[in-house]
Amino acid sequence: MKSNRILLFAGGSLGQWAIHHIKQEDWLVGVDRGSLFLVQHGFSPRLAIGDFDSVSPDEKAEIEQHSQSVSSCDPIMKDLTDTEMALTWALEQQPAEIVLVGALGSRFDHSLANVHLLQKALRADIPCKIVDENNEIRLIDSALTVERDHFSTLSLLPLSPEVTGITLHGFQYPLKNATLRIGDTLGISNVLKADTGTISLHSGQLLVIKSKD
Known part of the structure; x- marks a missing residue:
């Protein structure tokens, strides 16, 4: 590379x-x-x-x-x-x-x-x-560390039918070993509260979308 x-x-x-x-x-x-x-x-x-x-x-x-x-x-x-x-x-x-x-x-x-x-x-x-x-979009299948920046919200949406084992640290709305399926909106509009946050998952593909109005 x-x-x-x-x-x-x-x-x-x-x-x-x-x-x-x-x-x-x-x-x-x-x-x-x-x-x-x-x-x-x-x-x-x-x-x-x-x-x-x-x-x-x-x-x-x-x-x-x-x-x-x-x-x-x-x-x-x-x-x-x-x-x-x-x-x-x-x-x-x-x-x-x-x-x-x-x-x-x-x-x-x-x-x-x-x-x-x-x-x-x-x-x-x-x-x-x-x-x-107004947006930054990534796709992950394991873990990602994000830093506080000019984006006001961070949303998670499954791109695969199911994403399992989602755990968030450093966010206003934490998750622990959660599952998101196509059609679920649980991951919309979270907010990073620490200087850095971590997103991890066990299986599936997860869109990580930073946004600002």
Whole structure:
């Protein structure tokens, strides 16, 4: 595993907030219209990937001019979303972490599919998270330590049918050896009371969602 992070900029909700997530040593990947966002903000993506059906011919030319590499595919004859193609490439690079930016937006089907993509990174044992202006989403299957930050709440939702043995320390609403099943809302809107908190579980896959209004 390498020491660098890879940031994937997809074509969902993006804004100036997204720029603040970029560190100098990060590898930047533009996904379809996310590529245009990067080049129009002065960045040269290491890779621009997708079918580019959400940009005009002039905008695609701008992407091609300012990207280090471009991987374009047919918008109809493909089996994967642009974001899954980009994540697959990123996982092959074996980075220290992958951050999905612009993976949430007005298309709920795409947003939910991108949350499900966290499973691919979990299986590859590469840390991965989705970030937008108000949320940070991770998927875990063992333990996680979280620190107090600018997010006001932390929610837990099962992505597998059942998650067992959930134990929380450092939270306003602790849990001990609890079980969450699809449809349960017990884990919504918890609050970190200590400087750090721990989340552990025995089995299943658990979404950990930090949020602020």
